[in-house]
Amino acid sequence: MLKIENLSYNIFEDEKDREILNDISLNFEKGKIYVITGPNGSGKSTLVKIVMGIKKQTSGKIFFNGKDISNLSINERANLGISYAFQQPVTFKGLKVRDLLDIASHKKNDFNTLCDYLAQVGLCAKEYINRPLDDKLSGGELKRIELALTLARKTPLNIFDEPEAGIDLWSFDNLTNIFKNLKNTTNIIVSHQTKILEIADYVILLKNGKVVKIGSYSEVKPFIENATCGKLRSQNGQD
Numbered sequence: 180m181l182k183i184e185n186l187s188y189n190i191f192e193d194e195k196d197r198e199i200l201n202d203i204s205l206n207f208e209k210g211k212i213y214v215i216t217g218p219n220g221s222g223k224s225t226l227v228k229i230v231m232g233i234k235k236q237t238s239g240k241i242f243f244n245g246k247d248i249s250n251l252s253i254n255e256r257a258n259l260g261i262s263y264a265f266q267q268p269v270t271f272k273g274l275k276v277r278d279l280l281d282i283a284s285h286k287k288n289d290f291n292t293l294c295d296y297l298a299q300v301g302l303c304a305k306e307y308i309n310r311p312l313d314d315k316l317s318g319g320e321l322k323r324i325e326l327a328l329t330l331a332r333k334t335p336l337n338i339f340d341e342p343e344a345g346i347d348l349w350s351f352d353n354l355t356n357i358f359k360n361l362k363n364t365t366n367i368i369v370s371h372q373t374k375i376l377e378i379a380d381y382v383i384l385l386k387n388g389k390v391v392k393i394g395s396y397s398e399v400k401p402f403i404e405n406a407t408c409g410k411l412r413s414q415n416g417q418d
């Protein structure tokens with residue numbers, strides 16, 4: 180349903196080109212959970228932002244259900260059915276949680292429906308539906324509301340960049356259940372967390388802007404450990 184072909188992303192820094200993503204080709208099947216992992220700075224957020232159209236690839240193509248979306252805007256991609264939850268959620272001055280849930284689901288929702296979206300992310304609707312989505316909400320609350328917005332959109336392709344960031348550990352099982360319950364949709368989750376890696380149909384390991392390994396978590400796990408050890412060793416000057 181999503182196909183990435185020979186995708187590269189370069190930036191111009193200190194008067195020279197720096198390669199952030201290097202010739203990435205990936206095929207995402209309908210209804211599967213993909214978890215993209217890898218060391219900090221390996222290019223995970225850059226990759227998913229390019230899929231959403233937030234950043235523009237230097238070269239390569241992206242196809243969604245057979246349609247070339249490489250040059251479409253964020254809005255056009257959203258209208259085709261791609262949803263994106265940011266690593267650092269965005270706030271909207273003046274809009275309440277209930278307004279945003281209505282906008283996300285393209286309809287006016289009754290209290291029970293709103294309650295259901297918020298309950299799935301562990302929030303009590305009574306406390307939250309009339310709150311503005313502004314910087315008075317805590318990081319974890321914002322993150323949960325952003326997840327609820329993605330649930331309300333009911334899009335066929337959902338992208339989550341580090342959904343666990345700021346979410347307390349006791350809510351983790353709820354969080355993984357959300358992804359397990361998103362049946363018949365394709366989910367791409369950027370994550371470092373074992374519990375999320377464990378629910379993946381496929382784990383994609385990125386390192387230095389390249390795909391190092393794709394497979395089940397047990398297949399990719401030894402490579403993840405090596406990627407981390409390698410980074411730690413070189414940080415300690417042992418490489």
Ligand SMILES: Nc1ncnc2c1ncn2[C@@H]1O[C@H](COP(=O)(O)OP(=O)(O)OP(=O)(O)O)[C@@H](O)[C@H]1O
Nearest residue numbers: 190192199217218219220221222223224225226266
């Ligand atoms: N606009 C930019 N200007 C300069 N450097 C950038 C820019 N965008 C991304 N980078 C660099 O590209 C690399 C990849 O960044 P990216 O945010 O994709 O990493 P990540 O894998 O998501 O890391 P993390 O696990 O910390 O979220 C980093 O070294 C980052 O500093």
Ligand SMILES: [Mg+2]
Nearest residue numbers: 223224225266
């Ligand atoms: Mg990131």
